[in-house]
Amino acid sequence: MEMVTLTIDNKVVQVPKDYTVLQAAKEANIEIPTLCFLKNINEIGACRMCVVEIKGAKSLQAACVYPVADGMEVYTNTPKVREARKVTLELILSNHDKNCLACVRNGNCELQKLAEQMNIRDLEFEGERHKLPLDDFSPSVVRDPNKCILCRRCVSMCKEVQTVAVIDTVERGIETIVSPVNGKSLSEVPCVNCGQCITVCPVGALREKDDTEKVWDALANDDLHVVAVTAPAIRAALGEEFGFPIGTPVTANMITALKRLGFDKVFDVDTAADLTIMEEGTELLNRIKNGGKLPLITSCSPGWIKFCEHNYPEFLDNLSTCKSPQQMFGALLKTYYAEKAGIDPAKIFIVSIMPCTAKKFEVKRPEMNSSGYPDIDVAITTRELARMIKEAGIDFSDATEKHFDDPMGDASGAGVIFGATGGVMEAALRTVAEVLEGTSLEKLDYTEVRGTEGIKEATVQLNSITIKAAVAHGLGNARKLLDRVKAGEADYHFIEIMACPGGCVTGGGQPIQPSRVRSWINLMAERAKALYTEDKNLPIRKSHENPTIKKLYAEFFGSPGSHKAHELLHTHYTARENYPE
Amino acid sequence: MSKCSCGQEVKDTREEKLEEIIAKYRGTKGALIPVLHEAQELYGYLPFDVQRKISEELNIPLAEIYGVITFYTQFSLVPKGEYRIQVCLGTACYVKGAGHILDKFKEILGIDVGGCTEDGKFSLDACRCVGACGLAPVVMINDTVYGRLKPTEVEGIIEKYRNE
Structure with missing residues (x-):
């Protein structure tokens, strides 16, 4: 594989030319925060948590999908980058059901972890929230659309990896949710209960039916x-x-x-x-x-x-x-x-x-x-x-x-x-x-x-x-x-x-x-x-x-x-x- | 298959037409949207059975098709009126008072957005930009565009269709 040389935060990195900026940064031991990204499963650059500055580029770029190039100069820790990530995260939090203390993912939530990492102390925005019913009719998987942050990892897992394809994004704008067709429960569609959606969910929107x-x-x-x-x-x-x-x-x-x-x-x-x-x-x-x-x-x-x-x-x-x-x-x-x-x-x-x-x-x-x-x-x-x-x-x-x-x-x-x-x-x-x-x-x-x-x-x-x-x-x-x-x-x-x-x-x-x-x-x-x-x-x-x-x-x-x-x-x-x- | 009033089983001719539509686009990239458009023209909306048929025939998951239908305002999951009124609430129309036009339609027809009059004649929807901002505010009734509308003109337009 042909290699390219770039700098990330002034550190010189040599990586294969089909790498993304995120992969190159990983190689250089520079951690770029991500949320919707899950390697080989969901690489869609949707959440914008991983934005970086690239010299010569008009705007901030999503590192998880941006390909490296020879001579590229990447900056992952500038005031502009930190501010953009923080605002993005606060906006995601603005309509998230933040009932963290009573959440099954308390302590193992990627969103919570990011809030800690980004030093979020004020929640400036209070957004419109879904108040949708819990789908707990399946004997295996419980779906809580109010906690969903629309990262689409579960959709990719269900549709692309498993080819089961019983959930997808539905509606648009603020109404968007991840759901089976026609407001049906997971128990009414050909869900096979594999639970892979749960293992890729960064938050508590998908979880097992608790039988403890x-x-x-x-x-x-x-x-x-x-x-x-x-x-x-x-x-x-x-x-x-x-x-x-x-x-x-x-x-x-x-x-x-x-x-x-x-x-x-x-x-x-x-x-x-x-x-x-x-x-x-x-x-x-x-x-x-x-x-x-x-x-x-x-x-x-x-x-x-x-x-x-x-x-x-x-x-x-x-x-x-x-x-x-x-x-x-x-x-x-x-x-x-x-x-x-x-x-x-x-x-x-x-x-x-x-x-x-x-x-x-x-x-x-x-x-x-x-x-x-x-x-x-x-x-x-x-x-x-x-x-x-x-x-x-x-x-x-x-x-x-x-x-x-x-x-x-x-x-x-x-x-x-x-x-x-x-x-x-x-x-x-x-x-x-x-x-x-x-x-x-x-x-x-x-x-x-x-x-x-x-x-x-x-x-x-x-x-x-x-x-x-x-x-x-x-x-x-x-x-x-x-x-x-x-x-x-x-x-x-x-x-x-x-x-x-x-x-x-x-x-x-x-x-x-x-x-x-x-x-x-x-x-x-x-x-x-x-x-x-x-x-x-x-x-x-x-x-x-x-x-x-x-x-x-x-x-x-x-x-x-x-x-x-x-x-x-x-x-x-x-x-x-x-x-x- | 459905039953005719004389008791004989009749095949819904729309089923055959739907098959033709699907056959026409099968194998082409991006077939879903044109198929949905033509299917909706055929049925007036996109019933569950039609979605399922398209899913099976085009080998696209039903959940994805449902996602596409609910994303675009042109597609409907419920039957529409003979005259489909779409009031544009895109930015230009909105600032030019499309909200008042919409209210007038609601008031005269006695239905809400997404609804259909009991006689099946009119349905009312709010839609996103139709690409005629120069004519704002814009209303489309089936394929006819009404531009630079004033709330006072709404009654006359409805009357025109009522008498058709």
Whole structure:
């Protein structure tokens, strides 16, 4: 790449010529404030927070979209620049619902942070405010248009990245809001509940439906046996809420905190992920051997499932009939575990801790109660758990409880990596070859399906068959991949799809990193590292070698794909109309 | 499909025409706005079903189409009158007293901005600059432009259309 040389605040910087002034400044360690900017997702120069003076330019320019040029002189800290930024910020604040103390983003709000950074002390302007109703009909996402600052990051995420496109800017001028069509609720449009809009919202205009009250109530109820089950991705990100560096695995801190909160048992959903691999692996080989519907597509991600039901009903028969690990685990705990522990399943209350807002929708799906009880009682996100830990005054640095509880205490490394894109595929490949094909395989690391490339492919030679596999993360990538399959341009046996870009580690329920952090690192890869490290260090790295799984099949299910397994661990899907009349 | 008074199913001929409009612009860049214009001419406004059809056929998200419709005052989500009155409230017209013209229309027709008379004859809208500032204040009724209007002339104009 051709380089150009420019000066920023008299500092000489050499950068590739396709850089923006903002990128060049970053390189020179000069921080330019931004608000609507989110790298690779929303680069529209709309909010004007990042204005700079450029010698020779008529007016102030938005650094996030202004391209560098050789010999350019940029000034980021002049009276004119500071004044312009301040007035812009005050105008944005003038019609913002500044109820910061009672806002879910208090302390983690990009607008609040800017006000602090810009030394705002007087709010000179009092603008006209929206007084619009809260949209809290969705089980997953709550939309508060009164807090929206119209940065459009959520619109870009929903429309361009996820291609779900259920929200957009509506009306004009002071009336402008970000909304679904026709004043509808998110629950009435083909929103897939992925929650990616929440993770990019700089303020509190989008948030998860808070279910913590139900959890507190259950914990306070002595009649209930309250169980926490944690998804693989939680340990990779929960620490961020307590000041740990990104990518620090905090498994022991998390188990300790959950015990302190009063959960009777803390189990690892990774165990159910291993179970998923046994069931899905069997399903894959059966379909290949018996001429079943291919490609088989994974079904762990409820955001992806709803997307498929709305947009690709022709692929519903390709979806694995396996429930997600969350639902499998719930069904298992209310049958096998209830029996073993001698507890009435009606008294077992299961709280799943998920990196995901779509899980809140999934637990409410009417078909998820094959044991006679709802598989999962409440699903909360990583963020909600962090809030509970803070509210209870628990010291998160305490890591005394190192192990998940028995009899579900074992999980393999294969279960752990479910939380990263490509993880389910890798876990499946580790097992399919060995158990179901009867070959012993030395290869454990399928690096071709790791990483944050949007679509990844791998061809794996097993004993008797070749498996062509593909992995897509983010629904825009899923759409591209499925369109290729539909057009007959690709013939895979097995496809892994995760709704969220990066997979569960960067799910819609995970801690929110502001643009000034996530624009400059690969958040997906940083968090995934925590999982791949844990996988590498675990003594058992293949699902079928997990002693809990072996015992489960010996004592309870018989074999993978058995009648009982089908009854409790499998499900079906429903085509959904996008905008019914 | 809808039912005719004789009980037979009849296809709304507008559906076919809408398909023709979409076909005409399919594949061209910036197709949405002209399609919306012609669809509105066909239906008098842009009903939800029409928006949905355009979304499916042009492969543009419905939310985006709805955003465009609500952004531009020319587009309407509700049925309009046979005579669509648009009072320009652009800067030039406004300083030349367009507000009084608008009030006069409201008073005589008994409807508010965005409304339609019960007989379906007139609808009233305020619009942004129509590009005829030299004639301010300006009112458009369907495609006819009335310039340098005085509030006292409003009654006569309405009468003219009433008798048509």
